[in-house]
Amino acid sequence: MLGRFFNIGPNSEVVGLNDRNLNLIYPNNPRKHYALADDKVKSKEILHKNHIACAETYAVINRVSEIKRTWNSCKQYDSLAIKPANGCGGNGIKILRKELHDTWISGSKMISDQQVVQHIMSIISGVYSMGSTDSCLIEECIVPHPFFGEIYGTGVPDFRIITLKHKPVLAMLRMPTSKSDGKANLHQKGVGIGIDINKGTLTQVFDGRRYLDHHPDNPQPITGKPIPYWNELIEISKATAKAFPLDYLGIDLVIDKTKGPQVMEVNVRPGLGIQLVNKMGLRKAIALAEEQQSKYVPIRKLSQYKESPILKPIGEQLVG
Amino acid sequence: MHTPQNLKMALLVISFLTGLSLLYKVIPVSKNLDDFYAEEMYLVTYRYYFKNNNGNTTIKTYLPKNNSRQRISAEETGAKKGIQFERVAQDGNLMGVWTANKPNLFQNVDYQFMYEGKAKQFHIPQNFKSTLEATHPYLNETEHIQAFHPKISQKARELVLGTKGDLESIQRLFNFVHSIPSAPIISFTDALTTLEQNRASCNGKSRLLVALARNLGYPARIKGGILLEHTRKRTSHAWVEILVNDQWVPFDALNGHFAYLPSNFLELYAGDEFLLVHTAGVQLDYTYEIKELDKIPFLSMNSEQFSSISPFSLWGLVEQKVLPKKGLNLLLLLPIGGLLVAFLRNVVGLKTFGVFLPVLIAMALLETGFAQGILIFLGLIMFVGLAAHPFNKMGLLQTPKMVISLTLMVMVMAVGSYLGIKTEIVWLTSLTIFPTIILTISAERFTTLIQEDGFQKASGTLLQTLMAVSICYYVIANEWLPTVLILFPEILIWVIMLSIVLGKYIGLRWTEVLRFNPLLTPKSV
Numbered sequence: 128m129l130g131r132f133f134n135i136g137p138n139s140e141v142v143g144l145n146d147r148n149l150n151l152i153y154p155n156n157p158r159k160h161y162a163l164a165d166d167k168v169k170s171k172e173i174l175h176k177n178h179i180a181c182a183e184t185y186a187v188i189n190r191v192s193e194i195k196r197t198w199n200s201c202k203q204y205d206s207l208a209i210k211p212a213n214g215c216g217g218n219g220i221k222i223l224r225k226e227l228h229d230t231w232i233s234g235s236k237m238i239s240d241q242q243v244v245q246h247i248m249s250i251i252s253g254v255y256s257m258g259s260t261d262s263c264l265i266e267e268c269i270v271p272h273p274f275f276g277e278i279y280g281t282g283v284p285d286f287r288i289i290t291l292k293h294k295p296v297l298a299m300l301r302m303p304t305s306k307s308d309g310k311a312n313l314h315q316k317g318v319g320i321g322i323d324i325n326k327g328t329l330t331q332v333f334d335g336r337r338y339l340d341h342h343p344d345n346p347q348p349i350t351g352k353p354i355p356y357w358n359e360l361i362e363i364s365k366a367t368a369k370a371f372p373l374d375y376l377g378i379d380l381v382i383d384k385t386k387g388p389q390v391m392e393v394n395v396r397p398g399l400g401i402q403l404v405n406k407m408g409l410r411k412a413i414a415l416a417e418e419q420q421s422k423y424v425p426i427r428k429l430s431q432y433k434e435s436p437i438l439k440p441i442g443e444q445l446v447g
Numbered sequence: 448m449h450t451p452q453n454l455k456m457a458l459l460v461i462s463f464l465t466g467l468s469l470l471y472k473v474i475p476v477s478k479n480l481d482d483f484y485a486e487e488m489y490l491v492t493y494r495y496y497f498k499n500n501n502g503n504t505t506i507k508t509y510l511p512k513n514n515s516r517q518r519i520s521a522e523e524t525g526a527k528k529g530i531q532f533e534r535v536a537q538d539g540n541l542m543g544v545w546t547a548n549k550p551n552l553f554q555n556v557d558y559q560f561m562y563e564g565k566a567k568q569f570h571i572p573q574n575f576k577s578t579l580e581a582t583h584p585y586l587n588e589t590e591h592i593q594a595f596h597p598k599i600s601q602k603a604r605e606l607v608l609g610t611k612g613d614l615e616s617i618q619r620l621f622n623f624v625h626s627i628p629s630a631p632i633i634s635f636t637d638a639l640t641t642l643e644q645n646r647a648s649c650n651g652k653s654r655l656l657v658a659l660a661r662n663l664g665y666p667a668r669i670k671g672g673i674l675l676e677h678t679r680k681r682t683s684h685a686w687v688e689i690l691v692n693d694q695w696v697p698f699d700a701l702n703g704h705f706a707y708l709p710s711n712f713l714e715l716y717a718g719d720e721f722l723l724v725h726t727a728g729v730q731l732d733y734t735y736e737i738k739e740l741d742k743i744p745f746l747s748m749n750s751e752q753f754s755s756i757s758p759f760s761l762w763g764l765v766e767q768k769v770l771p772k773k774g775l776n777l778l779l780l781l782p783i784g785g786l787l788v789a790f791l792r793n794v795v796g797l798k799t800f801g802v803f804l805p806v807l808i809a810m811a812l813l814e815t816g817f818a819q820g821i822l823i824f825l826g827l828i829m830f831v832g833l834a835a836h837p838f839n840k841m842g843l844l845q846t847p848k849m850v851i852s853l854t855l856m857v858m859v860m861a862v863g864s865y866l867g868i869k870t871e872i873v874w875l876t877s878l879t880i881f882p883t884i885i886l887t888i889s890a891e892r893f894t895t896l897i898q899e900d901g902f903q904k905a906s907g908t909l910l911q912t913l914m915a916v917s918i919c920y921y922v923i924a925n926e927w928l929p930t931v932l933i934l935f936p937e938i939l940i941w942v943i944m945l946s947i948v949l950g951k952y953i954g955l956r957w958t959e960v961l962r963f964n965p966l967l968t969p970k971s972v
Contacts (some may be wrong), residue, residue: 141963143955145793150953215899314904338965399959408966 140408147399147409151291155374156395163371164393168212168262170371174390177370179363181390182208183267194247197265198240202229206268209247211255217310219255221246222268269389272382274355278302278320279342284311286322286360286380289397289409290368295361296416298322299404300329300354305344318343319404325419327357333404359388367393462944465937468759472935476753479746483518485563486710488742489675493558495545497731502550506731507724509671509716510534510543511560517714521561530556540716562675562713563742569696569706573612575665576692585666585690591637591719592654592669594661598642603662616663617689617698624656624700649701653685654719656700666690669719670697675711677739683722684712741765741772743934745927753934761933776929777810782942783928784809784919789949791918796956797911800892805912808889809919811882817920819874821913824886828909830859831890832897839898849891856887 142151163169174181185207186197201207204225211219223243224232231238249255250263275284282303289297300320301311311317313335320342321330329352332339340348354360364378367390377397383389402408495506511519526532529549535542545556588594606623607616628646630636636644636651638658647655653669660667667689674684686699695717697708708714715722725731741762743753754762761779764770770778784806791797791805799805812820834855838848860883867875889912896905922928932938960967 141955141959141966143953143959143963144796145956146953149951402966403963406966 140410140414141402142399142409144399151375151409152396155291156376157372160372161395164373164376164395166212167210167214167264167392170393171264171266173370174367177366179366179370179390180386180388182269184264185267186265187212188247188251188263188265191248191251194244194251198244198247201265204267208266208268209243209250210264210266211250212262212264213256213259214250214261215255217312219246219250224268269381269386269391270384272355272384274382275302277347278349278352279304279344282307282311284381285391286354286382287397287401288360288364288378288380289401289412290364290376290378291413291416292374293365293368294416295324295364295368297401297405297407297409297412298324299401302342304334304342313398313400313404319400320349321405322354324361324416327354327361328352329354330405338406356382356388363388363390458944458947461940465940469935469937472759476746476934481746483563484565484745485518485742486565487563487675488740489562489564489677489711489713490738490740491560491562491673491675491713492736493556493733494736495556495558495731495733497547497554497725497729499547499550499552499554500728500730502548503726504547504729505726506545506556507542508558508722509720510541510558511562511713511715512541514714516565516567516708516710518563519560520563521559523557523559525556525558530554538718540718540720561740564675564710564712566710567708569691569694571614571617571691571696571706573614575613583666585668586661586664588658588661589719592658592661593637593639594658596639596658598639599655599658599662602642603659606659607663613665613691617660617665618705620656620659620663621698621700621705624652624659625703627652627655627700629701649699650685652700653687656687656698657719660687660689668695668717670714670717671720671722672715673713673722673735673737675713675737675739677737679734679736681734683715683735686712688717743930745930759936761936765933775933779929779932779936779939780810780923781806782939783932784923786942786945786949787919787922788915789946791915793949793952794954794956796958797915798908799912799915800889800896800908804885804889804892805915806919806923807885808912808916809923811885812916812920813924814882816874817917817924820882821916823874823882824889824913827856827859827886828890828893831856831887831894835894852891852894853887856890857883 163173168187171181171184175184185201185204188194188197202225206222206224209221209223214220221233221238221243223238226232226237231240231243247263250261253260255261271284278284279302284300284302287299287301288295299322301313301317302320303311303317307316313319316335318332318334320332322328323330329349331350332342334343340350342349360380360382363380367378368374368376371393373393373395375395375397377394379391379394381389381391399409402412405412493508497504497506511517513519524532524543525545529547529552531546531548533544533546535544543558547554586594588596593599602623603620606619610616610619627641629652630646630648634648636647636654638651638654641647641651641655650669657667657669667687670686670688672684672686673680686697686701686704688695688697690696696706697712698705699708699712723733746753753760761775764775765772781803785803788799788803788805792799792802808820808824814820815823831852835848835852838851843851864876866872893905893909896908899905900908955963
């Protein structure tokens with residue numbers, strides 16, 4: 128009653144936080160399963176179990192006594208990412224690369240063994256997870272596909288696909304900018320690029336205030352630019368959505384240079400800015416997705432890039 | 448997620464019944480609405496016991512009158528068989544005269560009335576209209592007010608040396624008399640003696656202030672009455688009135704009230720008089736018995752009268768001292784504040800620290816005062832931010848770090864209270880345990896938020912929290928609100944009903960209307 132009184136006329140297809148919480152999150156995501164998405168270690172277990180492509184887990188450290196031994200065993204790899212299982216906003220993540228003579232580089236600085244151990248220690252003691260103890264995840268470092276470099280070369284870009292009852296409804300590509308300190312988050316001055324979910328092409332760039340047809344740091348227009356492995360990305364997100372007992376998800380994916388599409392993480396409370404990026408309300412997107420569902424037969428297009436995707440088998444979901 | 452139909456029906460029926468119950472009480476109460484808005488209410492009884500020795504015994508005292516800040520009702524004269532009562536107007540005052548005729552008899556008189564009063568602050572301009580002719584009765588010298596004694600003249604001239612206006616002169620006289628040490632004894636002291644021995648109680652101080660004022664040509668007079676408090680007492684009180692532009696303005700140089708009269712000052716008479724006069728040779732004892740009543744500010748009835756209309760209210764808790772009134776007020780305001788915060792978060796879309804922290808901060812502000820409270824709050828936040836910085840760098844764990852912030856905060860507050868007492872800045876001492884805890888938690892929350900979201904975003908949330916706090920404060924600082932809730936606790940049921948409606952609200956928040964504006968105005972799409 129009161130709701131209708133306050134609603135904004137014909138454009139109520141835009142979903143606000145109240146609507147999202149009440150009608151999308153609460154009925155679809157049982158609270159007891161939140162941890163499966165919030166905890167990176169748990170979500171990776173599910174992904175691995177369902178053979179969904181994601182960064183290989185090198186090690187999980189739960190106890191201080193394990194740190195030294197586990198870190199030594201991880202030194203065989205050339206690059207790796209160290210993450211807190213329950214971190215937020217990308218805090219506590221360190222990407223390490225091996226240089227000559229077994230020295231390690233984090234960002235552009237040398238990092239000593241001692242410092243790495245200390246960082247893992249602070250992850251475990253809960254410095255990045257608001258006081259409770261945490262586990263530390265050491266995993267394969269993903270090398271972004273050249274597609275991203277064609278738009279903007281530095282930082283960690285990713286795709287965000289919103290799924291409702293296993294159907295992808297909205298998607299965007301998040302890109303860092305020269306102002307965003309390597310982060311692709313819209314709140315931290317990154318940009319969002321809208322995606323035509325059926326064609327698998329980019330639509331427009333949204334920088335938080337204006338719409339552009341190009342990345343702020345690259346004058347080349349991106350409108351209509353095809354996304355490599357788009358069908359795989361869609362299929363992986365569907366498979367992921369089915370693997371979790373959560374029916375409304377924001378799935379973050381990236382395309383690795385050699386291994387193709389990979390799931391990065393899963394969110395139970397995906398943000399609503401994606402509507403602005405796509406110039407489309409979530410209600411409308413849900414309606415369109417339901418309409419499409421009946422017609423949509425995924426076809427695997429031959430990628431314009433020569434490397435063939437090294438996909439992990441994802442079971443019967445992979446069609447074509 | 449549809450609420451089952453029968454549950455909906457049940458809720459509707461409960462709301463309706465609550466409405467009926469409210470209506471049942473509101474109708475009789477609305478006939479007793481009162482625009483006097485008294486702050487305090489007392490039942491005052493003058494009790495006289497005397498032995499009538501030789502026949503005609505007379506007792507005279509001043510009776511209270513209504514004025515803009517006091518209201519007298521339910522008067523009982525104490526007249527009875529053998530005791531006559533008479534009202535006599537005298538020099539603008541009203542006297543009660545009791546006469547007893549039977550000799551050799553112990554007798555008593557109880558004169559009783561209800562007092563409702565409010566505080567009043569008077570405005571004084573920089574300069575007054577030059578007053579009246581020199582023959583004004585309130586400019587004369589009297590036996591006890593030696594307005595033109597050389598010592599008084601010298602003191603008066605000395606005090607107003609170099610002043611720039613009448614207000615400043617009055618202020619100097621007042622400050623001087625106020626600074627004279629007060630004597631605990633209630634002895635009779637005239638103006639000159641007060642000046643000479645530099646020590647006096649209320650009547651000596653008042654006479655000196657009147658003498659100084661008259662000396663400088665400001666008409667002034669003594670005012671007499673009783674300071675009402677929940678007790679039995681025998682002392683009356685005297686203060687001063689100075690004529691400012693045809694208005695008598697009160698000054699109490701003993702208690703330091705400058706152009707201000709608190710709500711518990713019962714005004715009885717003007718002039719250098721005694722409150723009680725009786726026939727010589729009579730054995731007499733007296734006492735003023737004063738009982739504080741629970742005043743319902745906007746009704747011309749007290750709690751007992753209300754209870755007779757409707758037995759269902761929370762006055763019982765107050766009267767039987769189950770809960771202190773202040774505690775009950777805060778308790779009842781909590782749901783109202785909570786509902787307000789829910790509205791601000793879910794409909795307006797403000798982001799705040801914690802869910803109910805804004806209500807609690809607003810409540811803390813009730814004790815510290817709004818502006819000072821906000822200043823204390825911001826000061827503490829800055830302090831915690833700065834003081835915690837070196838500890839953050841040490842890479843400590845969250846909880847011990849919080850203990851450090853808390854300890855630092857308590858230390859600052861202790862120092863603040865100490866300075867407050869030393870410098871007599873009242874609001875510095877207002878940080879009792881409740882505001883301290885609330886403000887500490889909020890400051891801590893803000894520091895954490897800076898670490899999580901960065902300074903800019905955290906400041907945004909801080910600003911929005913302060914907005915929510917201000918709105919909450921504006922609502923819960925209404926003095927009638929807790930009283931309404933005590934009288935009509937059914938309103939709490941409505942809070943639940945409104946929360947249900949609010950909990951089903953799926954419209955865009957007002958801040959989201961701004962955020963999604965590009966999607967909502969069709970032409971830009």
